[in-house]
Amino acid sequence: MNLNKVLILLILIISFIWLVVPFTMAILWSLVDPSEPWTVDKIFPPVMSFYRWNYMWENSNLKEALLNSYILAPTTALFCLILSIPTSYAFGRLNFYGKEIAKLLTLLPIVLPPFVTSIYFSSILFEIGFQYWKFGNVLIAHVVLFIPFSIRIMTVCFEQVKQDVIDAARDLSASKIEVFKTAYFPSLKSGVFASILIVFILSIEEFAIAFIIGAPDFITIPTILYSALGQDFVRPNAAVISLILVFPNVILMIFLERVLRSANPALISGK
């Protein structure tokens, strides 16, 4: 128990350096007033104001991007999960010729460089006559790109379902639903949330597809961020955008922690 306390303390100290310090710096940078730049000889910004916050909120497409990204990402996560389950079931519980190769091939979208993928992707979508519905296009591309993660995670979950438990349930002539509840559900539950969470995060972060296929009608967070941190890099403005983008994620984190906690099998069974 004492070791645990020491470890907790250690992690708290590290995470202070890991999280608190960088964000404090970002907050300070975002408050730098344009009338005087913050140079190395000054510990704090010489003139502080909320000018940058107002300016960025008014003059950029932040609001629209936030809305788009936070609709796109959960939709992608849900589609990936639903579409991945049959394949993962086959990978995890059935034996067939060429399974290992098929498993390896599912990793394809991860190994393709995003910029090349997106350029060819947009022309393929055009070929099949699907180019006008921007949201749909980006959604399809994201689903294809991120479904390997869902498949991989869900396959692991299906593999972990214990055959003896299924057999035992069957022997006790349990209905299909009951077999699912006792044998599959405990293994799958954490995988479902892990899959949703990971795909959600990947979709929120994706830039190449969102820009090449989505622009100009469909702006996402990374599209804005990329220009703020790239060619036009202006530290105080980048700080404002970064902080605005992190805020909804913090709320989401709190929410997801609740969901994940209730999904933790060890906690549910009370052991």
Place this chain on the structure above:
Amino acid sequence: MKALNYLKIIALLLPGFGLILFFLGMILYVAIFQSFGLFNLSGEDNFTLQYWEKLFNRKVFYRSVNYSLYVGVISSIISVALAYPIALWLRKPFYGSIIINSILKAPLLVHGLVAAFLFVNLVAYHGIINQIFIFIGLWDEPIRMQNDKNAIGVLILQVWKNLPFALLILLGSIQSIGDDVIDAARDLGANSFARLKKIIAPLTISSMQAALIIIFIGALADFSFQSIAGPTNKYSLSQLMLYYKNNGRWHEAAGVGVTIMIISFLGAIFISYLTKFIFFGRKINEFK
């Protein structure tokens, strides 16, 4: 009956695996053929090996391969090596474990580009680290840490971003091992090391492979961390590909793209076998 079985499997594979095969097959087809001079965007198609020859004759190509492998290997190993013991520690809930869990996972929800930005703020010439050390009097003048030559900045960022990712995958599989299994092993007299080796490791090896492979490939193909915090005298493979593409040299860009894919595949296979070998030694078949 057998044919019916195969139909069932194909039907099961169609929505997930089939979707990937359809779109990515097409993209892959175009990329590979483009590296051999076909699918020319600005002229005649011409099957040729000259673009591959050009790539193989250049220092920058080998250096990029080496450098990307370095970042990929080191970041995946460090991330998983740190995440594994933490996941074991957090297996059973204890007072404060929820908070620790949230704190450790927080970087997952910070966009990679934001992370790079925050990091550069710290290590910049004008950053807080320099200011603190000068204030203490340890350094006389600021030290240049940004874009360091050994890519330590990139590695820190990769671990920062990927450790929680590995933790998420590993914790899920470690927690799904029933206490009854571990208790049984304990009752049979297995000490904690034996329990780890005989029970936990074999049951979590797939998730460990998954974490290693996904992090390796992600770090190998990294572009954003490298372009913001990486060394200025090296290109990562993605950067090199973009460099060619930005100059309208699609065939060479496709060549680099194909290289990334080949290395990723070989890396994934290598990781699978290596982890199995380390954990099971020569006894792979016994466990199956």
Place this chain on the structure above:
Amino acid sequence: MYRKILAVFSLLSVMLYSGFTFGGSHNWDEVLAEAKKEGKVNWFQWYLVDALAEFIKPFEEEYGIDVVITQGKHTVNIDKAVAEMGRSKGDIDVLSLGFDKIPDLNMPGMFIKLSDELPKDSRTTNLAGVDAKDYAYAWWGNQSGFAYDPEKVDESKLPQTPEEIAQFWEANPGKFGFNYENGGSGPSFFQNILRVMGSADFTSGESSPEKISKLKPGIDYFNKYADKYIITAGNADSIQRISDKEIWMAPAWEDHLAGLQKRGEVRKEIKMYIPSMGMNGGGNGVAIPKNAPNPHAALVFANWLLSAETQTGFNRDFGAAPLHPEADDSSALISNSQRAYRQNWASNPFSKDLTDHFIEEVMMNR
């Protein structure tokens, strides 16, 4: 559902109008009326996006046309235009592009000939050695030079030639930096060093291994002093480091520095000059794709961008070199006498081979 209906309608309208959209016979008043109906223009632009959004507000008010500025990297924007070439209707109404990119593009295939559609005015289509043949007009002029910190650098002895620059490096190691990617200020610098020191012909774009081998004196120069200068991550990083007092001198763009200073991002004391050995100047153009979704609004917006008043505004607010003969350029960072040192970018394929060679022989040896 709404989106679907919209998609069908836009498809229909494209079919009805195709072949007639850019007929060229209608007069400017008709264009204005049509533009108002379209009500929107998508401008693909890669730098100063937020500041420009503010700058174009008077246009939106005057014409009742919403300007949607899309954020994205320069080359990605061009790729998008190329990728969309085959479509009957694209996403891009007005595309900004560097004049140095124009020779690589199929201009007549992708863009409309602006001189056929816009009202008569003085515009620049020939810039920095590139003739866009009226498929693009320059709307933004820029010049590269050396930005420096006057507190640290003796202004009476600013280095002008490769020899003097080497002396500066020897005397102040680690205080001069340049980039070789993420912007052209560093490439302008090493291209000019290679030009001045070697014997290769920079006026022609023709390239051969022999011609590249003539660059050797400049390559040796960079390798000899490799530990005296530093490599920055890009245009913005170079200026930022001068502002942070980490380095004292770096190649930079005049408009970029002026813009950053006007918006209080970097110290206002930083100054700029063009060394007598020469630094490249250039500019960015606008072009309208043949498949622009709002073709009339695109024309009206391009016409406004290129007008004398707007060009004066760009100089006043951003430090860009005006490209309309009647525009006023009184607030520039670089003195007029130094403008004579302007050089043009080497043409392709030589320019690409030179950059490759420089990266291979200088950067990869670091």
